[in-house]
Amino acid sequence: MSSILDKKENNVATITITVTAEDFSKALDAAYKKNRGKFNIDGFRKGKAPRRIIENRYGEGVFFEDALDEAFPSEYEKAIEEHNLKPVNMPAMTKLDSISKEEGATFTIEVELEPEFELGEYKGIEIYSTEYEATDKDVEDELERVREQNARLISVEDTEAKDGDTVIIDFDGYVGDEPFEGGKGENYPLVLGSNSFIPGFEDQLVGKKAGEETDVNVTFPEEYHAAELAGKDSVFKVKIHEVKAKELPELDDDFAADISEFDTLDEYKESLKKTIKEQRENNLKGAAINTIIEEVCKNTEIDIPKCMIDRKTEDVKAQFEQQIMQSGIDPKTYYEIMKQQNDGKNEADFDALFVEQAEHDVKQDLVLNKLMEVESFDVSDEEKEAEYENFAKAYNQKVEDFKKVLDEATENYIENFIKQRKLFDFLIENAKVKEEEKEEK
Template sequence: MKTTLISNENNEAKLTLEFEAAEFDKAVDDAFKKERKNFSIPGFRKGKAPRQIIEAHYGEGIFFQDAIDQLFRDEYPKALDELDLEVIDSPKVDFSEIGHHKPLTMTMEVPLYPVVEVKDYFGLDVDQDKVEVKDEEVDQQIENLRKRNARLVSVDRAAVEGDTVLLDFAGFIGDDQFDGGTAKDQELKLGSHMFIPGFEEQLVGATADSKVDVNVTFPEDYSVEELAGKEAVFHCDIHEVKEEQLPELNDEFAQDVSEYDTVDELKENTRKDLEETRKKNAENDAKNSMVNQMMEKNPIDVPAVMIEDELDNMVREFEQQLSYQGMNMDMYLKYVHSDMANFRENMKPSAEHRVKSRVLLRSIAAQEGIEASEDEVNKELENVAKQYQMDVEDMKKMLNKSTLRLFGQDVVVQKTVDAMFEKANITEVEPKKPEEKAEEAKAEDSKAEDDAEKNSDAE
C-alpha cells in the first residue's frame, strides 16, 4: 500500500491510499473465507460453495465491499500515523474503478484538528489570591491528624453524638421485613449521616445491651423504588457504645504519625504544606482566569463533532468517578431523575469550553513554536504510569502513535499556559469570601447557559 498526501490546508487534508491489484485480490479472498459460511447455494452444503459459484450466483462484486472495509480498517490508521495527521471526523472517500485483478485507489478528504489565528494572549492583566495560613488553620490540621489516629474505646454510658455504636438491626414496613434492611454487628458513628435521615438521632441516649425501635420515613427520592416514601421501623439491639479517644499531642505522637521528631517540627511542616497547596491552587485559579480572558478576546466556533467527542470523554470520566463510589451511570441517572440526553445537554457548555480553550492554546503554541521534547513527554508518561502503578516501558508498549501524540499535546498545552503566565501582569489580591465565589460561580453558570441557548438558537 502506498500513501500520498495531496494537500493539507484550511484544516483539511486530502490523501490517497493506493493498493496494488494483488493486495485487493487478497482482501477479496479473505472476505470470501470469512463470509462463505453465511451462503447457501443449491447443490452445496451451507458454507461449502466455491467462491466462483457464489460470485456467479450473487454477482462478481459480492465480496468487494467487505474487502474494501477491511483494507480501510487496517490501513487508514497507519496512513494517518505515517502522515502525522490528527483528524476529528470520518473522511469522505472516493474510489477508483473496482474489479478483480485491478488496483484500488481510495481518495480521501479528512477534517483536521483546527488551527486558528489567536491575538492578544501575552501581557494579560491577571489577579492572583494572596496566600496566608493562620495558626488556627495549622492547629485544625493537627487536630484532624489526631482524629485520624484516634482509637475507639468502650464506655459504660449513654451514647452521644460522635460516639460509635455496635448494633444489630432489622427493618420492617408494617409487619413485613424488607430486603436489605438487616445487619449484624454493624458499626455506626452517630452524626455521620451514613444512614437515612432520622435514624442516627434516635440512637442518641442508647446504652449497651439495650433495645431501640427507630421509626423513619424513607425519602421520596430514595434509590430503592420499593422503599421510597415508605414509613419503616428498625428493631435495633445495641451491643456496645464506643467513644473516640484522641492521642496526646506530644513529640511521641509526632514521631508515630510523621517523619518529624517534635510537635513544633510537625506544625512547621504542616504550615509549609498548606502554603504550598494554596499557592498552587491560587496559581491554577489565576491561570484559568487568564485563559478565560484570552478566550473572550478570541471567540471561535468549533466543529460540533469535537464537542460530542469531548462529551463522550466527560461521560467516561464521570462513570469512572462513580465506579469508585460503587455506583454506575444508570443508578446515578435514576437517583437524580434524569436521563443520558439531559445529562449530556447539561455538560455541553463545559465540553464546549474545554474544546475551545484547547484549540486556542494549541494554536498559540503553533504561532509561538512551542513544542514538547522527548524528555518532557517521557516525564508525563512516567507521571501517568505512576498513577496507575505501572512500569512506564510496559505502558509505552500498550500505546500507539496516536495515543502517544496526545501526551505530547498535553505537554504543549501546559507549556503554552505557563508561557502566557510568565508574560502576564500578575496582581496579588485578597481572596474572595466563599459567598462571593459562590455568586461568581452562579453568574458564570448562568452565562454559560445563556451562551449555549444562543448557540442552539443560531443552529
C-alpha cells in the same frame, strides 16, 4: 501515489487520490491471497485456484473492491501527510473516478479536519495570587486532623452518646408492620453525626447509653434509591450494645516520631507548614489556570466539527453512567428517579447536558493544544531525566528500571506533561494579579 487537495473549507477537505498501477497490482495480489479461500473452481482444491482463473470466471474486477480496501489505509496516510492535514474522523470515499489493472485507481474522499482558528487574548488575564504562606492556625488545624486520624476508640460505660462517638447497634426496620430488605443489621458500628444513615436516625441516638433499646422514627427521602421505600414512614427498633468515644493522642515529640520521619514536634510542624504551603499554592495555581483557560475560550471563536462533539458526548455520558453504576444504581433507574423529582429532568435532558459538557471540553482541549503550538516550549534532556525520576518514585521503582520499560507512548506523554506545565507557568506569569475580595465585617 499522487493526491490533489481539491478544496478545504468549513473544516472539510476533499482529496483526489491516485493509486499507481504498480501499487494497485500489489493490492490486487493481497486481496486475492486474502479471499481465494472463498472460491470453488472445478479442477482446483478450494483456495488453490490461480488468480487469473478466478478473474476469468467472475470478471476482471472481482478483487477490485477488496484491493481498494487493502490500498486505502496507506494511500490515505500518505495524502494526509503530504497536505499536512489533521483529520478528526474516518474518511468517506465519495467518488470512484476510475479503476483498472492498467491505470490503477483514482478516487475522491472527504474528511473532517481539526478546525483552524485564531486564539483570543491569553495574556494579561486577571487572576488571584497563587502565592500562599501557611499560618500557625493552618498547622494547628492539620495537627488536629492527624490526631483525629490516629485516635483510639475507647468503650465508655454509663455515658451518654454524643456526636462523634461510635455506637455498636442492632437494628430492625419496619414500614407499617412489615420488615423490608436491607433494614436489618447486627453489631453495626455507626458514627453519630456522620450522616451515613437516613436523615434523623443518628440524631435520635444522641444521649442514649450502652444497654438501652429505643425506637427510631424516620421518613425515607423522596429521592431514595429504593423506589418502594421513597417517602415512606418507618420505624427502626434499635439496641445499643456499646458506646465508644475517641481518645486523641497527646501532641508531643513521641507523637511526631510515631506518625512521621521527624524526632520532634517542632520539626514535624515545620514540615507541615511547607507541605501546606505547597498544597495551597498548587490549588491556587489550578484555580488560576482554570480562570485563564475559561477566559481564553470565551475570547476564541471555533467552528467545531460535529463528529468531535458527538464522540466526546459519548465519552461524557459513559463516564457519568459508570459513576452511577459504581454507586450501585442502574442508570435507567437513576434517570427515572430524577424525573420524579421536582426538577423533572429526564434522560433527554441529561443528554443535552452531556452535549453541553462535551462542547466545553472539546473547545478547551483545542485551545490548550493551540496554546502549546503557538508558544512551542522546548524540553531538555535534563528536564526529562528529572521527570523520569519523579515518575519512578511514584511507582516505587529505581529510575534505571523505569527507563528500561519506557515506551515511545509514555515518553511522549511525559514530554507533553512537561510542556503543559511550562505552559501553565507561562500563563500565570503573564496574567495580571488582582486584589483579593475582602469580606465586609
